[in-house]
Amino acid sequence: MAYQWDFSVVSRNWDALLAGLGNTLLLSTASIATGAVVGMVLAGMRLSGRRLLAWPAVGVIEFFRNTPALVQLFWIFYALPVLIGVSLSSFVAAWIAFSIQSGAFFAEVYRGGIGSIERGQWEAGRAVGMGRVTLMHRIIFPQALRRMIPPMIERSFEVVKTTALAATVAYADLLYEAMSTISKSYRPLEVYSAVAAIYFVVLFGASLAAQSFERVLKRRGA
Amino acid sequence: MGVVVRAEKLHKTFGTLEVLKGVDLDVQEGERIAILGKSGSGKSTFLRCLNFMEMPSSGRVYFDGAPVGTSQAELCRLRINVGMVFQSLNLFPHMTAMGNVMEALVSVKGMTKAQARAIASEQLGRVDMLSKSESYPINLSGGQQQRVAIARALAMEPRVLLLDEPTSSLDPELVGEVLKVINALAARKMTMVLVTHELGFAYHFASRVIFLHDGRILEQGTPDQVLKNPAEKRTQEFLTGFNEFSF
Numbered sequence: 001m002a003y004q005w006d007f008s009v010v011s012r013n014w015d016a017l018l019a020g021l022g023n024t025l026l027l028s029t030a031s032i033a034t035g036a037v038v039g040m041v042l043a044g045m046r047l048s049g050r051r052l053l054a055w056p057a058v059g060v061i062e063f064f065r066n067t068p069a070l071v072q073l074f075w076i077f078y079a080l081p082v083l084i085g086v087s088l089s090s091f092v093a094a095w096i097a098f099s100i101q102s103g104a105f106f107a108e109v110y111r112g113g114i115g116s117i118e119r120g121q122w123e124a125g126r127a128v129g130m131g132r133v134t135l136m137h138r139i140i141f142p143q144a145l146r147r148m149i150p151p152m153i154e155r156s157f158e159v160v161k162t163t164a165l166a167a168t169v170a171y172a173d174l175l176y177e178a179m180s181t182i183s184k185s186y187r188p189l190e191v192y193s194a195v196a197a198i199y200f201v202v203l204f205g206a207s208l209a210a211q212s213f214e215r216v217l218k219r220r221g222a
Numbered sequence: 223m224g225v226v227v228r229a230e231k232l233h234k235t236f237g238t239l240e241v242l243k244g245v246d247l248d249v250q251e252g253e254r255i256a257i258l259g260k261s262g263s264g265k266s267t268f269l270r271c272l273n274f275m276e277m278p279s280s281g282r283v284y285f286d287g288a289p290v291g292t293s294q295a296e297l298c299r300l301r302i303n304v305g306m307v308f309q310s311l312n313l314f315p316h317m318t319a320m321g322n323v324m325e326a327l328v329s330v331k332g333m334t335k336a337q338a339r340a341i342a343s344e345q346l347g348r349v350d351m352l353s354k355s356e357s358y359p360i361n362l363s364g365g366q367q368q369r370v371a372i373a374r375a376l377a378m379e380p381r382v383l384l385l386d387e388p389t390s391s392l393d394p395e396l397v398g399e400v401l402k403v404i405n406a407l408a409a410r411k412m413t414m415v416l417v418t419h420e421l422g423f424a425y426h427f428a429s430r431v432i433f434l435h436d437g438r439i440l441e442q443g444t445p446d447q448v449l450k451n452p453a454e455k456r457t458q459e460f461l462t463g464f465n466e467f468s469f
């Protein structure tokens with residue numbers, strides 16, 4: 001017996017799915033933005049040359065890069081409240097988990113970008129009397145930023161996909177809305193297909209936009 | 223006339239490798255010193271110790287008679303006064319030629335953009351690069367890049383300019399234009415310390431030639447003394463290696 005496809009379940013629940021997508025993008029944007037800052041702090045600590053700063057940063061970076069994101073999320077949602085005595089909403093828990101996790105990856109992107117700038121650039125800046133801050137701000141960072149953008153974009157896409165894990169702590173993201181639709185309609189095939197298609201359209205569209213953005217950057221030299 | 227930069231008993235070790243073994247040098251105002259020596263003899267390291275691109279392991283550097291400390295502020299001040307031109311050119315690739323020369327005038331000396339632009343234009347004119355002032359380094363030849371790098375160093379109005387093999391990375395046909403610029407500086411009495419393998423150029427350029435061997439100054443004197451009548455056997459050996467140079 002051939003399966004009878006019925007995508008009307010998707011159109012009937014379109015508003016809920018769209019709201020879920022909105023929450024997915026909200027959590028993604030918040031995590032990426034916070035992660036970018038966390039990454040900057042971690043990279044700064046790691047590159048500071050001071051052990052007291054560098055070692056904790058290395059610890060955080062390696063821990064969050066080498067444990068599953070789902071475990072991190074569960075730990076912050078279920079375990080952290082036991083320690084601090086405050087229970088966190090699923091959004092806040094996911095936001096914290098994915099911010100630190102993406103921060104750990106972003107930190108390595110920053111470090112890689114800065115480390116890829118030739119020694120001669122540092123020397124040329126120092127040779128005209130630049131101090132550390134000016135050198136970083138005017139010479140090293142602008143060049144490093146161009147090299148960081150592609151891996152940053154790549155990482156950001158990973159974050160968007162990772163946020164689907166937040167459905168497991170009942171955050172009303174796209175996946176969570178899909179699961180609740182399925183529990184009412186018993187149409188997993190149509191709904192999950194639609195969800196995959198929505199993720200694909202959003203990320204593939206963003207990826208095309210990123211590529212043309214990178215082309216513009218390249219055309220502007222260096 | 224006076225001593226602008228003095229190096230006193232400079233030692234430099236990298237790990238267990240002792241590269242400088244006690245080098246003393248007084249650079250007089252208006253002097254043009256050429257440093258010669260085999261590859262690996264410590265020429266670059268010595269030059270780089272004079273503006274603290276490398277920290278000497280021991281010894282002292284004096285500027286205008288005062289010992290230079292190691293605080294960042296003091297090092298920045300020293301480096302404004304002791305400019306440097308690198309073998310590897312090292313222009314800032316994200317800035318135009320004009321931007322390269324203006325940059326430190328604004329971000330280090332605190333000038334307005336208009337002031338910086340005026341000075342940069344003048345310096346770029348002197349190295350004959352004004353017509354390319356809006357070009358990015360990637361669109362300039364090696365010789366053009368090095369001339370911009372010289373303009374960038376000179377814009378800071380250094381009292382001494384250090385040049386570490388400024389033509390060694392250039393195609394042979396581009397060497398002449400850079401040497402011409404350096405000669406023009408000499409004519410304007412710029413104090414310079416130049417590491418070079420262009421012996422013919424060194425002969426005409428230098429007021430003093432120094433032969434560095436194995437981390438020590440083995441011999442120094444006028445170009446005639448060192449290049450035509452070297453006293454040391456090592457210097458003679460070194461010079462005979464350059465069979466094609468003529469004065």
Ligand SMILES: Nc1ncnc2c1ncn2[C@@H]1O[C@H](COP(=O)(O)OP(=O)(O)O)[C@@H](O)[C@H]1O
Nearest residue numbers: 236239241259260261262263264265266267268
């Ligand atoms: N940063 C460094 N770390 C370790 N060794 C170095 C470094 N810089 C230079 N050296 C070593 O010091 C020696 C002298 O180098 P250098 O001063 O560049 O010589 P030259 O300019 O006369 O060719 C070489 O053996 C070189 O390998």
Ligand SMILES: [Mg+2]
Nearest residue numbers: 265266267387
């Ligand atoms: Mg050298």
